[in-house]
Amino acid sequence: MIKHSEPHKIGQGELFKNLILGGQDGIVNILGILLGVAVATQSTSMVLLAGLAATFAESVSMAAVAYTSSRAEVEHYEAELGRENWEIDNLPDREKQEIIDIYKEKGFSGQLLDQVVNQIISNREVWLRTMMKEELKMEDPRDGQSPLKQGIIVGASAVIGSLVPVSPFFFFPISLAMWLSVIISFVFLFAFGAYKSQLTSGKWLQGGFELMLIGGAAALAGYFVGTFFQVPVG
Numbered sequence: 746m747i748k749h750s751e752p753h754k755i756g757q758g759e760l761f762k763n764l765i766l767g768g769q770d771g772i773v774n775i776l777g778i779l780l781g782v783a784v785a786t787q788s789t790s791m792v793l794l795a796g797l798a799a800t801f802a803e804s805v806s807m808a809a810v811a812y813t814s815s816r817a818e819v820e821h822y823e824a825e826l827g828r829e830n831w832e833i834d835n836l837p838d839r840e841k842q843e844i845i846d847i848y849k850e851k852g853f854s855g856q857l858l859d860q861v862v863n864q865i866i867s868n869r870e871v872w873l874r875t876m877m878k879e880e881l882k883m884e885d886p887r888d889g890q891s892p893l894k895q896g897i898i899v900g901a902s903a904v905i906g907s908l909v910p911v912s913p914f915f916f917f918p919i920s921l922a923m924w925l926s927v928i929i930s931f932v933f934l935f936a937f938g939a940y941k942s943q944l945t946s947g948k949w950l951q952g953g954f955e956l957m958l959i960g961g962a963a964a965l966a967g968y969f970v971g972t973f974f975q976v977p978v979g
Contacts, residue, residue: 771906784971808900
């Protein structure tokens with residue numbers, strides 16, 4: 746007898762999604778800013794000031810957006826859940842008919858349909874979850890990470906991702922640091938894109954290059970803006 750031993754870790758996919766979201770956005774957003782300031786000023790101190798200020802401002806903003814959007818999703822689900830609860834209490838015949846219609850569309854009929862429907866409505870929790878999932882097409886967001894945890898993970902990963910393009914400017918002259926910042930950022934972006942695509946479409950190479958191109962667009966935008974506003978040295 747062959748046992749199914751594939752490990753299923755609840756919440757792992759959502760955890761990696763938030764880590765990648767924060768990390769890739771941190772790299773892309775900060776890379777363009779750094780190159781723009783570096784080209785415009787040729788000053789390492791200005792680059793570090795701009796990079797670190799943008800890092801923490803961006804990370805707080807992303808954490809707040811992740812928290813509020815996740816919280817709004819939970820509140821919307823709970824509002825719809827409350828409405829379905831009220832309808833089961835006050836309009837049970839109509840709600841039962843909706844279950845019948847749902848399972849008729851799935852191909853159930855006759856005695857089997859009656860058994861399935863009666864089994865579902867005999868358990869209020871099952872009835873309620875069936876209405877939420879089958880009628881409203883809503884998954885329960887409360888089964889995953891809490892809004893606060895999502896905000897913290899996205900914010901923290903954005904800080905870490907943002908420090909990737911910033912780090913060379915701590916150790917190298919500005920001209921060399923610019924090239925290293927681009928190269929290191931592209932390596933991380935390719936890894937993020939490849940991993941994310943491997944989890945979804947399986948086209949890891951395409952996903953890696955696509956995210957690298959996005960980073961390249963941000964780098965070029967920052968570079969050209971910096972060139973336009975370049976401050977004469979000396």
